[in-house]
Amino acid sequence: MYKEEKFYGELVHPSAITLANQEFFWDPSDELAPFGSDEGYEAFNFYCNWRLRNSDLRITLCIEELFKGRVNTYFSHRLFTLDYLSDKIPSDQSVDWDFFYGFDTSVIATGFGQFIKEGKIDSEYSVIMKNVLYRQLDTRILDCWVEKKIINRRSEILKKLLTLLGKIKKVK
Numbered sequence: 001m002y003k004e005e006k007f008y009g010e011l012v013h014p015s016a017i018t019l020a021n022q023e024f025f026w027d028p029s030d031e032l033a034p035f036g037s038d039e040g041y042e043a044f045n046f047y048c049n050w051r052l053r054n055s056d057l058r059i060t061l062c063i064e065e066l067f068k069g070r071v072n073t074y075f076s077h078r079l080f081t082l083d084y085l086s087d088k089i090p091s092d093q094s095v096d097w098d099f100f101y102g103f104d105t106s107v108i109a110t111g112f113g114q115f116i117k118e119g120k121i122d123s124e125y126s127v128i129m130k131n132v133l134y135r136q137l138d139t140r141i142l143d144c145w146v147e148k149k150i151i152n153r154r155s156e157i158l159k160k161l162l163t164l165l166g167k168i169k170k171v172k
Contacts, residue, residue: 015119043109104132123170
């Protein structure tokens, strides 16, 4: 269980300490955890700085700002849906799976960043997080990890994150 008052220098909401009681969740060196990769760490820091300037805005706007200039708005909104991957991309089509990993990791870290800081997640954003967590469970993305041991651990972590997401307070 996490017992610190701060995470990456940011105050941690008591609900996050109570509900996120899995060691991997807080491990900044675990590439498979929400904040252990470069993408997760950068998204968390971006969210914290963004929130200081935008305390009353939905966090979907944060992820849009994070990816501004890297993906167009129409495309990024389509990326928020689970079916974008499973129904729209033929299995034989060339896809930049690293992009999906980076994008989804940023979405996940931003949402759990809100949870760490505020003890809640915007209800609209929790749906997006659920979609990208399930998308990361798609075998086409999981198999990019190559090693069976890593694939299994990544899958286990994603399922635990889905369970945690279900326990977090959602707000409009």
